[in-house]
Amino acid sequence: xxxxxxxVRRLLQAIPVLLGIVTITFFLSNAIPGDPVDIMLGASxxxxxxxxxxxxxxxxxxxxxxxxxYVGDVSPIWLTMTDSFPYVAxxxxxxxxxxxxxxxxxxxxxxxxxxxxxxxxxSAFAFAIATAVPLGVISAxxxxxxTDHVSRVVALVGVSTPSFPAEVDGxxxxxxxxxxxxxxxxxxxxxxxxxxxxxxxxIERSAMLxxxxxxxxxxxxxxxxxxxxxxxxxxFRPAQLxxxxxxxLQLTAAxxxxxxxxxxxxxxxxxxLIITAIDALDYPLIMGTTIVFGLVFVIGVIATDIxxxxxxxxxxxGEREA
Amino acid sequence: xxxxxxxGTLDREEESTEAGGLEAEEVEARVGLSYTVTxxxxxxxxxxxxxxxxxTTTVAIVATVDxxxxxxxxxxxxxxxPLRGPHADTNLPPYGVGNQxxxxxxxxxxxxxxxxxxxxxxxxxxxxxTRIAITVGFVSTTLGLVGGTLTGAVAGYYGGWIDxxxxxxxxxxxxxxxxxxxxxxxxxxxxxxxxxxLFAMIGVGIASLPTxxxxxxxxxxxxxEEEYVEAAKAAGVKDRWIILRHVIPNSFAPVLVQATLQxxxxxxxxxxxxxxxxxxxxxxxxxGQMLNNARNLMLTNQWFSIFPGICIMITVIGFNMLGDGxxxxxxxxxxx
Numbered sequence: 274x275x276x277x278x279x280x281v282r283r284l285l286q287a288i289p290v291l292l293g294i295v296t297i298t299f300f301l302s303n304a305i306p307g308d309p310v311d312i313m314l315g316a317s318x319x320x321x322x323x324x325x326x327x328x329x330x331x332x333x334x335x336x337x338x339x340x341x342x343y344v345g346d347v348s349p350i351w352l353t354m355t356d357s358f359p360y361v362a363x364x365x366x367x368x369x370x371x372x373x374x375x376x377x378x379x380x381x382x383x384x385x386x387x388x389x390x391x392x393x394x395x396s397a398f399a400f401a402i403a404t405a406v407p408l409g410v411i412s413a414x415x416x417x418x419x420t421d422h423v424s425r426v427v428a429l430v431g432v433s434t435p436s437f438p439a440e441v442d443g444x445x446x447x448x449x450x451x452x453x454x455x456x457x458x459x460x461x462x463x464x465x466x467x468x469x470x471x472x473x474x475x476i477e478r479s480a481m482l483x484x485x486x487x488x489x490x491x492x493x494x495x496x497x498x499x500x501x502x503x504x505x506x507x508x509f510r511p512a513q514l515x516x517x518x519x520x521x522l523q524l525t526a527a528x529x530x531x532x533x534x535x536x537x538x539x540x541x542x543x544x545x546l547i548i549t550a551i552d553a554l555d556y557p558l559i560m561g562t563t564i565v566f567g568l569v570f571v572i573g574v575i576a577t578d579i580x581x582x583x584x585x586x587x588x589x590x591g592e593r594e595a
Numbered sequence: 596x597x598x599x600x601x602x603g604t605l606d607r608e609e610e611s612t613e614a615g616g617l618e619a620e621e622v623e624a625r626v627g628l629s630y631t632v633t634x635x636x637x638x639x640x641x642x643x644x645x646x647x648x649x650x651t652t653t654v655a656i657v658a659t660v661d662x663x664x665x666x667x668x669x670x671x672x673x674x675x676x677p678l679r680g681p682h683a684d685t686n687l688p689p690y691g692v693g694n695q696x697x698x699x700x701x702x703x704x705x706x707x708x709x710x711x712x713x714x715x716x717x718x719x720x721x722x723x724x725t726r727i728a729i730t731v732g733f734v735s736t737t738l739g740l741v742g743g744t745l746t747g748a749v750a751g752y753y754g755g756w757i758d759x760x761x762x763x764x765x766x767x768x769x770x771x772x773x774x775x776x777x778x779x780x781x782x783x784x785x786x787x788x789x790x791x792x793l794f795a796m797i798g799v800g801i802a803s804l805p806t807x808x809x810x811x812x813x814x815x816x817x818x819x820e821e822e823y824v825e826a827a828k829a830a831g832v833k834d835r836w837i838i839l840r841h842v843i844p845n846s847f848a849p850v851l852v853q854a855t856l857q858x859x860x861x862x863x864x865x866x867x868x869x870x871x872x873x874x875x876x877x878x879x880x881x882x883g884q885m886l887n888n889a890r891n892l893m894l895t896n897q898w899f900s901i902f903p904g905i906c907i908m909i910t911v912i913g914f915n916m917l918g919d920g921x922x923x924x925x926x927x928x929x930x931x
Contacts, residue, residue: 289763290763290766290767290770291770293763293764293766293767293770294767294770294771297767297768297771298771298779301779301780301783302779302783304783304784429912429915429916429919430908430912432915433859433863433908433911433912433915434904434907434908434911435863435866435867435886435904435907435908435911475919525769525770525771525772525773526773528772528774528775529772529773529774529775529864529867530774532772532774532775532871533774533867533870533871536871537890547775547778548778548871551778551779551782559779562775563771563772563775563779566771566772566775567770567771567772570770570772571770574770
């Protein structure tokens with residue numbers, strides 16, 4: 274099966290998953306007790322005023338009607354999955370509703386905040402991959418030598434350290450160094466990227482170790498091929514499959530981490546948006562942000578699946594994998 | 596009775612297969628639990644991890660007994676009450692430390708790590724915070740472990756549409772960023788946040804379910820083809836019993852490894868939740884919540900964030916070290 278057909282099939286398979294995300298977030302956020310209209314109007318609002326606002330946001334309808342309407346409004350999101358969401362979204366008539374708290378369309382709020390978070394996560398992953406891959410490879414090559422021990426300890430500490438106290442201190446020192454966007458990004462990137470770095474280093478090391486103990490590596494050694502060449506040309510590529518998998522799966526962890534990082538550094542991204550939304554019981558905004566996060570995750574997983582083909586040409590997209 | 600008899604015989608049969616000399620079976624045997632345990636004894640990293648876990652768990656048990664049954668009698672008699680203050684001036688730095696805001700001569704040895712914003716002793720609060728971390732780690736992981744194992748085993752054992760439905764559901768759970776899932780869960784079921792910690796634990800448990808389900812499912816695929824499962828089926832053992840007595844025990848090693856690592860992850864997440872205000876509530880002594888307090892004072896008293904951070908780190912490192920050791924021992928692909 275061709276790569277294109279595989280990609281299309283994976284996108285189609287994502288539909289029920291995204292529908293599930295919409296469903297869970299819809300009912301979970303509606304299970305939150307308290308009335309957003311009450312929060313918005315403050316103490317003792319007039320009954321007529323309250324009903325008018327409820328009607329405006331459609332809160333007067335029964336739950337299942339609201340659910341069906343919402344799914345209908347959000348559905349065209351599938352069409353945008355191939356392009357750069359959410360800039361094209363309005364053309365397809367995607368309607369994530371209006372934010373009750375901000376009194377603005379949800380998609381506009383998300384459009385404001387998403388680039389910030391994507392930049393933060395992108396730079397965190399770039400930092401993580403750029404440091405973790407060489408560290409893991411060296412660690413595997415020099416197994417049980419001092420270099421290996423050092424890098425294992427670094428990875429172990431990195432994966433066990435809560436990023437937020439470090440961030441608190443980091444934010445404290447950063448306080449007066451507020452100069453450029455570049456400056457703004459350095460500490461949050463390191464804070465968010467450390468966990469990913471540690472996770473990727475560990476996988477990289479064990480994947481390389483596994484490849485280096487394979488028969489073909491032994492054969493290559495017997496032929497007198499240098500260790501460097503074996504490492505670069507033979508063992509490296511097949512070892513990257515589990516690494517790619519973990520990068521894809523680390524996306525959710527990174528999104529969770531982004532919430533913490535954005536709170537500590539007071540960055541106005543999606544993470545803080547969602548905390549604001551939850552505190553204000555802003556249903557449309559909670560659902561909108563969660564759906565967009567889910568979309569980011571699903572796209573990430575599909576991208577990792579597809580990139581398998583580039584790394585390992587043996588990967589077949591024909592059969593059903595277990 | 597009849598069912599139990601069959602199960603016993605079949606277990607013995609399976610042991611003899613594992614001891615067989617064939618290469619594939621050797622690999623199978625190395626996945627087994629007893630092999631893993633013998634490997635662990637020779638691994639210094641895993642032993643250090645185990646030691647850390649034993650120490651922190653003991654501290655947690657002492658703290659829990661004191662808090663629940665003795666109403667902090669032990670703490671008050673030998674130390675300070677962890678929740679009530681003040682015992683001294685507020686915001687005292689650790690012993691012998693000072694800066695432009697605090698004079699080092701004010702610090703005392705009776706509060707070696709200083710006092711918090713209510714004048715409570717930091718060291719005693721750290722001690723009692725262990726209780727929250729360890730409880731959170733074990734309870735939430737047990738929830739995820741039981742839920743995930745059952746889901747994954749059933750999905751893998753039956754296959755077909757049951758597998759499809761269950762695994763899609765698990766995938767959905769996986770696709771929602773867990774921190775957001777847990778926060779929404781806490782807010783939805785506990786708006787006053789009186790029991791926020793309990794719901795945070797349940798939420799983290801649910802969020803960790805997919806990992807366990809996927810892990811065990813991939814093992815069950817090979818276990819269900821084993822002869823002893825077929826024999827049990829032929830003997831008329833109910834599916835429910837086959838899953839509980841044969842399939843799950845024989846697929847359990849990788850799950851146990853993951854559980855060890857997951858305890859560390861759960862401690863980190865719940866500390867993060869408490870830090871954001873969705874976990875342990877004041878006046879509970881919890882590390883995440885202490886970090887939250889520290890945040891307000893980060894410009895004048897930086898030490899507050901260091902100690903809870905170090906406590907979290909050491910505890911989580913303990914679980915990670917043991918988990919790593921278990922994983923290396925259980926992974927037949929890595930030559931030891």
